[in-house]
Amino acid sequence: MENESTAPEGWREQKRRETRQRIAETGLNLFIANGYEATTLEAIAAASGISARTFFYYFKSKEDILLAWQQGLPDAVRAAILAESPDQRPLHLVRNAFLKLAVQFSSEQAVAIDRILRSTEQLRASNQAKFLLMEKAVLEALSEHWPQARRRKALQVVAMASVGAMRLSVDAWGDEAGQKPLASFIKQMFSALETEL
Amino acid sequence: MENESTAPEGWREQKRRETRQRIAETGLNLFIANGYEATTLEAIAAASGISARTFFYYFKSKEDILLAWQQGLPDAVRAAILAESPDQRPLHLVRNAFLKLAVQFSSEQAVAIDRILRSTEQLRASNQAKFLLMEKAVLEALSEHWPQARRRKALQVVAMASVGAMRLSVDAWGDEAGQKPLASFIKQMFSALETEL
């Protein structure tokens, strides 16, 4: 029997993905139920039906479980920016891309993950790294719209400010327990950005 | 024998500070010599002439040694901003404050510490948290210049963008191994900020 069209490997890889997914879900649920630090690796492994050692075959650390849930984000950001028409100033372009992404940030699950990521010093720190990755993704995508090398510094600044505004938006939104939609915070922050600078 | 004027405690506190300082220096030197991860707590404690357990009486973690070397920064930032005259736009004000601080960032030691902070994923993450603290400090200081509550969102954005520009400046400066002075990068970044937004 040959491969199907889109299955370069097949059976084995699929099972691998399933196991990884199962661990990620089990872990996340335990984090939500008992807190991040109170959840031991052994508990996660046991609840996932694997040995503690095998856990590290799938994830490089306990923290990595949370990263796995966010791995799609940089790509989503890239795609959203590339989908925008380049007849806007870079800052507006990113703003509009973010507005379209706001829905994904707002899902029940994203909020739960966000809460965990704010619960310990260690996670708060590594969560910042996530924003750095987004900044990188934004810069790369913008560089495709405007490939001129001499604009690089400008685009870098736009990426920094955009992601920063996004972060402030999410913070403000989280502080108000999600009364108003995230999108309205994003609009406010980006307009403050233009007004004030 | 009475206290001197500015010594509310005295002998004991002084010795405490000395010990802490000694540990911090010992640790930093070991990090520089052997790398952060390769340096065990036990090694630091032994080289400092204390037991491993006592280390945790002075620092809450190994990482904390590095934070200790940067503890003065937020205050320095606050002071520099408060020292600026408020007849400038907030962004310019922060820019000028940063330019005056650039010297401190550029010391031999600061560069060494910065290199260590870039050497592992964990430290890179926690280093981002440092920028968050700076952002907070900037915002607080700006709020003293402009206490009107309704300007808060604007000041927040200025703080975010300023610290972000500072971060990009330090990065760019580090990438070029310190050929040009840090100050010139800061000027570039801040002007890009105004041009592009």
Place this chain on the structure above:
DNA sequence: CCGGAAATTTACAGTCTGTGTAATTTCAAA
């Protein structure tokens, strides 16, 4: 100067994350 309170230091035992290694099991493909 003295005795107790408080701060400092230490040893010891233990938890938890993460790694190295080697043995065993599973399974896809030849």
Place this chain on the structure above:
DNA sequence: TTTGAAATTACACAGACTGTAAATTTCCGG
């Protein structure tokens, strides 16, 4: 059915960090 790589596990271990209780030192009032 054999074979080799991938997956899984046990075991042993390092290293950061915590809890606890016991020493030791320093301080402070009487």
